[in-house]
Amino acid sequence: MFVRRFSVEHMAKKTNLDEAVMQDKCVSKTMDLSQPFMVGNWLVEPAIERISKGELEEKVEPRVMDLLVCLASQPGEVISREDLESQVWSGMVVGYDALSSAMIKLRKAFHDDSRHPQVFQTVSKKGYRLIAEVRPAGSALEEKGQRTINYFNNRSWQLGIGVSLALIFVAIFYASTDHTAETSDVVEIPSIIVLPFVNRSDDQGQEYFSDGITEDIITDLSRISNLQVMASNTSFRYKGQVVKPEEINKELGVHFMLEGSVRKAGGKLRINSQLIDTRNGYHVWAERFDRDLDQVFAVQDELTRNIVNALAVKLTDQEETSLARVSTNNFQAYEHFLLGQKYARERTREGFNRARDEFREAIKLDPQYARSYGALAIVLSRMATNAFTDSPVEFEDRALEMARKAVELNNTLPHAYWALSFVHMYRNEFKEAEKYVTQALAIAPNYADGYGLLALIHNRLGNADKAIELIQKGMKLNPHYTWDYPYNLGRAYYYKGNYDKAIELLRTALARNEFTMQPRLYLTASLSAAGMMDDAEWEVEQILTINPRMTISHIRSTSAIVNPGLMEKYATHLRNAGLPD
Numbered sequence: 001m002f003v004r005r006f007s008v009e010h011m012a013k014k015t016n017l018d019e020a021v022m023q024d025k026c027v028s029k030t031m032d033l034s035q036p037f038m039v040g041n042w043l044v045e046p047a048i049e050r051i052s053k054g055e056l057e058e059k060v061e062p063r064v065m066d067l068l069v070c071l072a073s074q075p076g077e078v079i080s081r082e083d084l085e086s087q088v089w090s091g092m093v094v095g096y097d098a099l100s101s102a103m104i105k106l107r108k109a110f111h112d113d114s115r116h117p118q119v120f121q122t123v124s125k126k127g128y129r130l131i132a133e134v135r136p137a138g139s140a141l142e143e144k145g146q147r148t149i150n151y152f153n154n155r156s157w158q159l160g161i162g163v164s165l166a167l168i169f170v171a172i173f174y175a176s177t178d179h180t181a182e183t184s185d186v187v188e189i190p191s192i193i194v195l196p197f198v199n200r201s202d203d204q205g206q207e208y209f210s211d212g213i214t215e216d217i218i219t220d221l222s223r224i225s226n227l228q229v230m231a232s233n234t235s236f237r238y239k240g241q242v243v244k245p246e247e248i249n250k251e252l253g254v255h256f257m258l259e260g261s262v263r264k265a266g267g268k269l270r271i272n273s274q275l276i277d278t279r280n281g282y283h284v285w286a287e288r289f290d291r292d293l294d295q296v297f298a299v300q301d302e303l304t305r306n307i308v309n310a311l312a313v314k315l316t317d318q319e320e321t322s323l324a325r326v327s328t329n330n331f332q333a334y335e336h337f338l339l340g341q342k343y344a345r346e347r348t349r350e351g352f353n354r355a356r357d358e359f360r361e362a363i364k365l366d367p368q369y370a371r372s373y374g375a376l377a378i379v380l381s382r383m384a385t386n387a388f389t390d391s392p393v394e395f396e397d398r399a400l401e402m403a404r405k406a407v408e409l410n411n412t413l414p415h416a417y418w419a420l421s422f423v424h425m426y427r428n429e430f431k432e433a434e435k436y437v438t439q440a441l442a443i444a445p446n447y448a449d450g451y452g453l454l455a456l457i458h459n460r461l462g463n464a465d466k467a468i469e470l471i472q473k474g475m476k477l478n479p480h481y482t483w484d485y486p487y488n489l490g491r492a493y494y495y496k497g498n499y500d501k502a503i504e505l506l507r508t509a510l511a512r513n514e515f516t517m518q519p520r521l522y523l524t525a526s527l528s529a530a531g532m533m534d535d536a537e538w539e540v541e542q543i544l545t546i547n548p549r550m551t552i553s554h555i556r557s558t559s560a561i562v563n564p565g566l567m568e569k570y571a572t573h574l575r576n577a578g579l580p581d
Contacts, residue, residue: 231478
């Protein structure tokens with residue numbers, strides 16, 4: 001996370017000031033702000049971190065309440081960002097967005113529009129001020145207490161009658177109901193999470209192998225339409241943790257979890273696995289597989305079949321065919337593929353180069369290995385778009401060739417269609433991109449990244465509502481989503497003109513990956529559109545620190561926004577924030 005350079009230096013300077021002045025900085029000279037007070041028509045109760053107006057009540061976080069009290073100590077006066085940060089986050093080195101995030105939460109609690117403020121005003125390049133009237137609560141507390149007494153007095157007789165009628169209704173309903181019949185014909189689709197299999201090999205460097213088996217099982221299960229499967233990103237959030245089934249059920253709402261371990265030694269393979277009902281902790285089944293290494297594919301297939309049988313999931317003919325088809329029977333090719341996946345996840349120039357070499361070796365060992373062709377296509381495309389090659393056009397063309405080959409070799413593989421869609425999207429061939437990712441989702445209805453890619457395509461086409469619908473579906477399958485999910489969603493809300501929502505989501509994306517550029521650009525545009533120019537200008541500083549050559553003309557040439565109106569809106573907001581043309 002970027003940290004303001006002034007934080008430590010400023011606090012060091014403050015220590016040399018009179019300590020009494022420091023302590024009084026956020027203390028009002030006219031009233032006790034530890035007691036309830038009014039901000040406009042809102043009653044603020046600091047002790048219980050609550051604000052209310054009439055029947056409307058909002059709870060706020062302790063730090064957000066501290067910020068409110070600090071602003072209320074000097075109503076009508078501008079308090080600099082530095083002073084607010086040093087007081088509210090006293091003794092802490094805070095990230096650049098801590099204050100901005102807290103201000104967003106304050107505005108949301110007070111239902112205050114940043115573009116037409118009635119409570120809090122942003123003063124560009126200076127700080128913030130509270131513009132609503134601040135006064136002691138006094139009669140407001142008495143009125144609230146009296147309203148509560150009157151409410152219960154007036155409601156008590158109504159409540160008695162209501163309860164009596166409800167009891168009569170229940171008695172009549174119960175008497176007229178056949179209790180031997182089923183109450184509902186709705187059958188809930190079972191859901192499952194596959195936890196990362198633990199590497200029990202003596203060599204910890206074999207972890208890529210146990211991770212690969214986990215991902216392969218998730219991939220196989222995601223093809224089943226009558227089973228909801230958590231995405232691998234969510235699964236791997238639990239890697240290295242000891243989790244209780246009941247905790248998984250409470251956090252994710254899934255019905256079952258599969259956990260296990262992998263031991264690879266010499267030419268032998270041992271896989272232990274168990275399926276657990278998360279609602280009660282009972283073991284549905286447990287099994288150990290002791291096989292030769294080259295039988296790993298048969299073990300994966302058997303594991304998948306055991307889960308399908310245990311959960312009584314009915315497969316379609318297409319799913320039967322898809323699950324029966326093995327990507328490769330060559331164990332060495334499989335190992336190179338798994339290593340390639342490991343290096344590709346690094347997202348660096350060196351990582352992509354090593355991944356490319358591993359996928360090429362896998363293809364050399366098994367020229368019919370469709371997954372390696374698709375994975376190679378993605379790597380080549382990413383190398384071209386990230387300027388990790390001096391021949392981007394050649395890499396893009398080669399990526400398209402590899403992706404097409406993957407689909408030709410195995411038309412039941414969702415990852416092959418995803419790769420082909422991905423390559424077409426970065427070639428700005430959106431019709432083809434949408435077609436192929438839709439085919440991937442037809443094969444694997446639980447493919448969270450498929451919904452994410454389709455959402456990104458619709459964002460580029462300017463179909464914000466469709467993008468929101470798709471990314472939310474992906475988030476449901478992948479609750480512990482990566483940064484690109486809130487980025488995609490925030491981008492759609494920016495297009496719709498809901499800038500407050502966009503800012504919130506884009507900040508979330510940056511909190512998960514502070515070095516990625518696109519969320520920061522859209523956050524800058526959203527802040528600019530919302531009139532938060534001080535924050536927008538700060539973001540531009542960060543953008544130019546990361547990439548001094550970032551300009552609006554560069555964005556025009558690389559950002560595939562099909563709708564010219566949206567492109568102009570985006571460019572204008574960035575220009576207003578100070579990004580050079």
